[in-house]
Amino acid sequence: MSCAELERLFLxxxxxxxxxxxxxxxxxxxxxxxxxxxxxxxxxxxxPAAVSPALRERLLSIPARTVSCERADELVAIALEDxxxxxxxxxxxxxxxxxxxxxxASQTLAGLRELARPEPAPWLGGxxxxxxxxxxxxxxxxxxxxxxVVIALAYAAAVIVMLAGFNxxxxxxKAGVGRIEETARAxxxxxxxxLADRLGAAEENxxxxxxxxxxxxxxxxxxxxSTAIALVMKSEPQRPPNRPRSGExxxxxxxxxxxxxxxxx
Amino acid sequence: MNGTDEKALVERCRRxxxxxxxxxVDRFGQKIYSVAYHFTLKREDAEELAQEIFLKIFENLHxxxxxxxxxxxxxxxxxxxxxxxxxxxxxxKSFRFVSDDAVAPLLKSQDDPASEALKRxxxxxxxxxxxxxPEDLSExxxxxxxxxxxxxxxxxxxxxxxxxxxxxxxxARAEVARVIRxxxxxxxxxxxxxxxxxAGAFV
Numbered sequence: 394m395s396c397a398e399l400e401r402l403f404l405x406x407x408x409x410x411x412x413x414x415x416x417x418x419x420x421x422x423x424x425x426x427x428x429x430x431x432x433x434x435x436x437x438x439x440x441p442a443a444v445s446p447a448l449r450e451r452l453l454s455i456p457a458r459t460v461s462c463e464r465a466d467e468l469v470a471i472a473l474e475d476x477x478x479x480x481x482x483x484x485x486x487x488x489x490x491x492x493x494x495x496x497x498a499s500q501t502l503a504g505l506r507e508l509a510r511p512e513p514a515p516w517l518g519g520x521x522x523x524x525x526x527x528x529x530x531x532x533x534x535x536x537x538x539x540x541x542v543v544i545a546l547a548y549a550a551a552v553i554v555m556l557a558g559f560n561x562x563x564x565x566x567k568a569g570v571g572r573i574e575e576t577a578r579a580x581x582x583x584x585x586x587x588l589a590d591r592l593g594a595a596e597e598n599x600x601x602x603x604x605x606x607x608x609x610x611x612x613x614x615x616x617x618x619s620t621a622i623a624l625v626m627k628s629e630p631q632r633p634p635n636r637p638r639s640g641e642x643x644x645x646x647x648x649x650x651x652x653x654x655x656x657x658x
Numbered sequence: 659m660n661g662t663d664e665k666a667l668v669e670r671c672r673r674x675x676x677x678x679x680x681x682x683v684d685r686f687g688q689k690i691y692s693v694a695y696h697f698t699l700k701r702e703d704a705e706e707l708a709q710e711i712f713l714k715i716f717e718n719l720h721x722x723x724x725x726x727x728x729x730x731x732x733x734x735x736x737x738x739x740x741x742x743x744x745x746x747x748x749x750x751k752s753f754r755f756v757s758d759d760a761v762a763p764l765l766k767s768q769d770d771p772a773s774e775a776l777k778r779x780x781x782x783x784x785x786x787x788x789x790x791x792p793e794d795l796s797e798x799x800x801x802x803x804x805x806x807x808x809x810x811x812x813x814x815x816x817x818x819x820x821x822x823x824x825x826x827x828x829x830a831r832a833e834v835a836r837v838i839r840x841x842x843x844x845x846x847x848x849x850x851x852x853x854x855x856x857a858g859a860f861v
Contacts, residue, residue, distance in 0.1 A: 403828050404821065428835025435784040436803045438777040439764045442695035444687050448705045452683045452712045456674065459713055463720045488717065 396422055459488045465495040469502055544583055551581065665724030672719045683712065686732060689805060693733065696800045697740040698747060699760040699785060707743050711736040729807065730814035737815065741793070748789065756782040756789075787837035795830035802827050 399422040402412050416426045460468060460481075468485045471477045477485070489496040554560075670678030690711050695704035714735055722731050761781040768774035788796045801807045801815070802823075813820045 400825075400828050400832075404824050425832060425835065428839055429831050431838060432784065432831050432834050435780040438766060438781060439804065440766050441688055441692040441805070442701075442704065442763045444691045444708075445705070448691065448708065449683065449687060451705075451709055452687055453680055455709075455712055455716050456671075456676065456679055459717060461672070461717050461719055491713065492717065 398422060399425060458484060459491070460484045462488075462492060462495055465489070465492070466498070469495070469499045472499070473502055473505075548581060662724070664728040665722070668719050668722045668724070668728070671716070679716075682715075686729060687712075689729065690732065690736065693736065693740060693801070693805050694743075695763070696804050697744045699756060700747075701763065703743060703747075707739060710739055714739070726814040727811050730811040733801065733807065733811070733815035734817070737797075741797070744793070744797075756785045758782070761785065783838055783841065784834065787834045787841070790837050791830060791833040795826055795833055798823060798826045799830040799834065803831075 396419055398415055398419065399412065402415060412426070416423045465485060465488050468477060468481055472482065472485065485499070489499050667678055667682060671682055687708070691704060691708045694707040694711065695701070698704045698707055711732070715732055718735060722728065758778060761778055765774065765777055765781060768777065788799065798812060798816070801812050802809070807815070809820050809823050812818075813823045816823070818826075
């Protein structure tokens with residue numbers, strides 16, 4: 394066993410002289426150092442193994458035999474289109490025979506075509522047919538039958554009858570069509586209600602817009618006043634208050650100071 | 659070659675420039691083959707391993723970001739392959755027996771046959787001792803003393819602090835020295851024979 398000093402000197406990149414001095418002084422380290430010298434002598438006899446020309450040729454041919462993982466990604470994509478030249482296909486296959494990750498990626502993508510198409514459930518056709526939207530009625534009839542048009546027509550008819558000097562209710566009663574009378578009355582009422590609703594909504598909108606503008610104007614005014622005050626305050630020199638030199642009034646604020654403090658507050 | 663040049667070389671290889679790949683092979687082929695040989699001690703295995711390492715380099719060029727020396731990146735990339743081969747060799751019965759053929763390609767040529775035989779014996783002893791010490795120590799000794807990697811390169815390749823690399827290297831050398839000494843002492847023929855051999859081999 395050495396005293397570990399030799400190792401410490403070695404790790405500290407000590408000079409040969411320091412190590413020799415310790416070897417001379419320490420018996421165990423001297424034996425260890427002698428063994429190390431033998432190892433060093435054996436190592437010094439050796440040289441690097443030489444690369445044969447055949448091996449060099451094989452190493453140079455590597456790019457023609459395989460591809461990198463990043464290139465393999467591209468080739469796998471091209472191979473799916475069956476557009477890969479045979480040489481590239483051979484390189485890709487060789488690479489995949491060595492690289493598990495690329496082999497798995499390639500097989501997974503190639504397997505996409507082999508996947509079976511999912512069959513629809515037997516009830517799916519019936520459900521789709523049942524949920525199909527019904528055929529729309531003709532547009533012209535729908536327009537005439539719409540509530541707005543009916544109301545308008547009824548209103549127009551009532552106006553025409555009144556202009557002709559007849560009471561629509563009497564006419565309706567005479568004609569024996571009470572239903573028409575009720576319908577006309579209801580239609581006139583609905584039209585009136587609808588008009589009132591619309592007027593009310595427009596009025597509310599106008600009030601809201603007015604309030605919004607009022608708020609804007611108030612806000613801007615306040616901001617302008619604040620800015621003006623700030624500018625005025627900034628332009629005034631901040632002088633220290635004049636205090637009397639005598640000690641009689643010390644600690645008592647002057648009138649103008651009180652006003653300034655209040656204003657700032 | 660600095661980090662920028664190495665990154666540029668790798669980029670050219672990625673773009674498929676044959677000349678760039680040739681440059682990379684010529685620049686690092688020798689070192690990688692040496693590393694492979696020191697882990698396998700068999701020419702065929704070393705060539706196969708070196709080829710495997712270069713295939714891996716080519717397939718992973720996009721992973722090199724130029725953050726540290728290219729040789730360190732290559733060694734880190736090939737470490738698992740080397741360790742696998744090393745363990746495979748370790749499982750074989752002839753693990754501790756190092757043949758003349760195994761060390762012959764590593765010996766500097768000698769005019770004197772007696773001197774050559776002596777160095778061959780020392781090299782065999784060295785490699786058989788390396789096989790007996792822990793794996794984490796032997797790999798650092800191989801990378802530093804046999805393959806000539808710098809401390810920083812080894813530290814990067816093995817993801818270790820520089821201080822740990824130096825400390826392990828010292829321990830590896832000390833362990834090899836201990837194994838060699840114990841081999842001599844336990845050699846049949848007595849102390850005199852081992853002393854004579856030791857004198858012939860190491861003095």
